[in-house]
Amino acid sequence: MRTFLLLSSLVLSTGAAHAVDEAAAIELAKNNGCLSCHSAKEKIVGPAYSDVADKYRNDKDAVANLVQAIQYGSKGKWGRIPMPAHPNMSAADIKTLAQWVMTAQH
Template sequence: MNKTLVISLFTLAGLLGAPLAWASPELARSKNCMACHAVDKKLVGPSYKDVAAKYANDKDAVAKLAKKIREGGVGSFGQIPMPANPQVSEAEARTLAAWVMAQK
């Protein structure tokens, strides 16, 4: 692909609000998500695979998880609270949530 086409595709994806799920491992590390979570094993919080399995049949999973990423929560996976992460933008939270849901 030429450079102009690649830039155009990224611009279009941004305008449509499409999450770029392949970028999420790096985004998760940069937002300190990986301090408490891993893809395939429980750390402080549940693995991303466990989260994806729990929400697999929930059509609103991405929206719910994006909200939890930004606002925090407790009770979904026990009593250890997930702190709020306000430095994550709404778009980043949606990207992260979509990536988590792809971890099956």
């Protein structure tokens, strides 16, 4: 998907840079249904990844908060439609996705 080329390969989390394997993160997003509701730059059902990154850009706990939202789901943060939980994803995969989301370029 062309819009994902806009994503960089680094994320800042608690002051340290973490490399994100973009290709692996995109595959995780595809395989876990994330791209059914989200895209890099445009709202589908859920917010665009760039909007999520904007909202949490200065939050030192952004990755940890996104991990929680991905694993347990969330509601009310972005409108009426809740984000479903992903309890069967590994903690490592969830963290990879959360870090990747925070790399969205503007």
